[in-house]
Amino acid sequence: MAEAIDWDWIGRHGDDIAAATLAHLELVGAGVGLAVAVAVPVALAVRNRPIGATVASGTATVLYTIPSLALFAFLIPVFGIGKTPAILGLAVYALGVLIRNTVTGLRGVPAPVLEAARGMGLSRRQVLYRVELPLAVPAILTGIRLATIETVAIATIAVFVAGGGLGELILTNGIERNLFVTPIVAGTVIAVCMALTLDLLLVGVQRIVTPWSRRIATRPDEAHG
Amino acid sequence: MSGLPTAAADVGLRDVTKRYDAGSPRPAVDALTLEIPAGEVCVLVGPSGCGKTTALKMINRLIEPTSGTITIDGRDARALAPAQLRRRIGYVIQQVGLLPHLTIAANVATVPKLLGWERQRISARVAEMLDLVGLPADEYGGRYPSELSGGQQQRIGLARALAADPPLMLMDEPFSAVDPITRDRLQNDFLKLQRTVAKTIVFVTHDIDEAVKMADRIAVMRDGRLVQYATPAELLANPVDAFVADFVGADRALKRLSLMHVSDLALTPAPSVTASDHVEVVHSRLGGGDLEPIDGYLLLTDAEGHPQGWVTVSRLNAGGRVGDTAALAAQPLLQPQTTARDALSQMLDAGARCAAVVDVNGVVAGVVEIATIARVAHPEPMEVSVG
Numbered sequence: 001m002a003e004a005i006d007w008d009w010i011g012r013h014g015d016d017i018a019a020a021t022l023a024h025l026e027l028v029g030a031g032v033g034l035a036v037a038v039a040v041p042v043a044l045a046v047r048n049r050p051i052g053a054t055v056a057s058g059t060a061t062v063l064y065t066i067p068s069l070a071l072f073a074f075l076i077p078v079f080g081i082g083k084t085p086a087i088l089g090l091a092v093y094a095l096g097v098l099i100r101n102t103v104t105g106l107r108g109v110p111a112p113v114l115e116a117a118r119g120m121g122l123s124r125r126q127v128l129y130r131v132e133l134p135l136a137v138p139a140i141l142t143g144i145r146l147a148t149i150e151t152v153a154i155a156t157i158a159v160f161v162a163g164g165g166l167g168e169l170i171l172t173n174g175i176e177r178n179l180f181v182t183p184i185v186a187g188t189v190i191a192v193c194m195a196l197t198l199d200l201l202l203v204g205v206q207r208i209v210t211p212w213s214r215r216i217a218t219r220p221d222e223a224h225g
Numbered sequence: 226m227s228g229l230p231t232a233a234a235d236v237g238l239r240d241v242t243k244r245y246d247a248g249s250p251r252p253a254v255d256a257l258t259l260e261i262p263a264g265e266v267c268v269l270v271g272p273s274g275c276g277k278t279t280a281l282k283m284i285n286r287l288i289e290p291t292s293g294t295i296t297i298d299g300r301d302a303r304a305l306a307p308a309q310l311r312r313r314i315g316y317v318i319q320q321v322g323l324l325p326h327l328t329i330a331a332n333v334a335t336v337p338k339l340l341g342w343e344r345q346r347i348s349a350r351v352a353e354m355l356d357l358v359g360l361p362a363d364e365y366g367g368r369y370p371s372e373l374s375g376g377q378q379q380r381i382g383l384a385r386a387l388a389a390d391p392p393l394m395l396m397d398e399p400f401s402a403v404d405p406i407t408r409d410r411l412q413n414d415f416l417k418l419q420r421t422v423a424k425t426i427v428f429v430t431h432d433i434d435e436a437v438k439m440a441d442r443i444a445v446m447r448d449g450r451l452v453q454y455a456t457p458a459e460l461l462a463n464p465v466d467a468f469v470a471d472f473v474g475a476d477r478a479l480k481r482l483s484l485m486h487v488s489d490l491a492l493t494p495a496p497s498v499t500a501s502d503h504v505e506v507v508h509s510r511l512g513g514g515d516l517e518p519i520d521g522y523l524l525l526t527d528a529e530g531h532p533q534g535w536v537t538v539s540r541l542n543a544g545g546r547v548g549d550t551a552a553l554a555a556q557p558l559l560q561p562q563t564t565a566r567d568a569l570s571q572m573l574d575a576g577a578r579c580a581a582v583v584d585v586n587g588v589v590a591g592v593v594e595i596a597t598i599a600r601v602a603h604p605e606p607m608e609v610s611v612g
Contacts, residue, residue: 114322116316116322117322117324119285119316119395120339120385121336122335122339210326212326212327212369
């Protein structure tokens with residue numbers, strides 16, 4: 001394989017590779033960001049409504065099962081081609097896992113904690129912002145991690161709607177040029193590294209913003225209670 | 226209640242009814258009327274489903290009554306928005322419900338923060354509260370709830386409820402989720418605390434022993450209704466019906482004894498003699514009615530009056546001294562603050578029909594007889610009608 005790589009091509013196209021990588025990051029960031037912006041309010045709206053929650057995550061699952069190429073194709077008549085349909089398509093894919101994780105996180109807040117919070121005189125809004133959302137953060141971040149890894153891979157397809165990104169290396173420079181291997185391998189390696197790096201970063205974020213879950217409970221002996 | 230840091234509030238429930246479901250045959254709470262005087266611990270007790278927790282939660286409006294009025298210090302609880310009202314009422318629940326993502330200090334600071342206290346006042350108050358419950362801020366303030374034991378968490382729950390110095394505290398089975406030893410310690414610490422803070426406390430439990438221990442007044446509930454509202458002693462002495470009698474248990478006489486202390490009992494003067502007393506002198510004192518043996522026994526003490534043992538009158542050697550005769554051990558020795566129940570238990574344990582009571586210096590103050598305890602366990606003389 002190593003002999004099949006045209007290192008010279010890589011050397012000459014450094015700027016293009018960097019641009020494609022940045023464009024890819026932009027697609028992933030915007031797609032996941034948009035999905036979070038939609039999923040969190042939806043999850044908040046349906047968290048106490050079993051039917052609503054089923055409908056919301058069911059819809060998101062159905063959207064998820066649409067073949068990705070077809071989904072991007074459906075977006076073209078409405079949004080044309082370019083970054084906009086690409087980001088929208090990616091957001092649709094990320095929605096399902098984010099809604100499900102956020103609802104799970106919100107529902108996982110222990111009932112006694114909510115009762116104590118209300119009993120102390122927190123308003124509904126204060127309970128939401130000071131108790132429910134902070135406690136759902138680990139689950140939401142887990143959803144973001146899963147959505148991010150997935151989106152890094154799917155975003156290579158955005159090239160079909162001229163969305164740019166690493167797909168350009170793989171398709172335009174590789175597949176369409178008589179299966180020129182070098183850009184295909186470069187695009188793949190960068191995508192994999194990007195997914196792993198973003199995942200590590202998000203794990204770091206998770207640890208920083210949830211200090212309470214980091215400390216492993218070293219429960220003192222009950223008799224000291 | 227003058228001279229205390231904050232006034233305690235009196236609480237009144239008038240004809241309070243809660244019907245969860247309009248179609249259900251009986252309300253969860255049915256026309257409950259209860260006056261709780263300021264500074265008292267009122268325990269709502271009854272079997273599960275009797276409406277005690279619903280009654281409690283209507284006071285801070287976590288549950289809204291269907292009808293009736295609840296007043297706190299004469300003011301209708303509906304005069305304030307629910308959140309505003311709750312900030313003025315301490316709330317402690319069985320599962321504690323500490324906010325797991327906040328440190329212990331931040332948890333305790335919750336209500337003062339909601340009330341807009343200044344930062345310095347809050348941190349001073351938090352330190353004071355944590356000291357009060359025996360978990361000093363230096364050591365525990367920065368920890369998270371999951372790092373504490375169940376008993377410690379409930380102490381923090383208590384500190385948090387007390388932080389804004391509310392005149393009223395609601396406690397829903399606060400000590401039920403911990404092991405018996407921790408529970409006993411929490412109860413004792415809580416009672417000690419209550420003697421200094423003197424809040425009005427409404428306390429829910431299903432455990433009659435806990436109710437008897439904690440309460441100034443006990444409200445026994447059944448099927449949403451108040452069956453009896455009385456002091457623990459009254460309740461144990463005169464249960465209004467078979468249900469209450471059954472609920473307080475077959476051992477209610479023993480429970481009554483646990484409410485009394487040796488200092489409350491009528492002591493018999495101790496028939497004290499010392500080892501150096503001449504038997505003749507003892508006999509002449511016995512003859513003169515100056516010395517009244519108990520069950521044929523005299524209490525042997527040293528010169529300072531510390532009990533040494535019991536000697537039998539009939540075994541005293543004529544011509545000798547009291548000390549020549551072997552004495553039975555002076556067991557048990559009772560303190561004035563020993564409960565009558567513990568006193569009885571110790572006497573049964575030692576096989577003794579009487580026991581010496583000593584003061585703080587160990588000097589004999591009198592003698593408790595089992596018959597005296599038996600008499601107080603049953604408040605009214607048993608009358609047997611003949612013919």
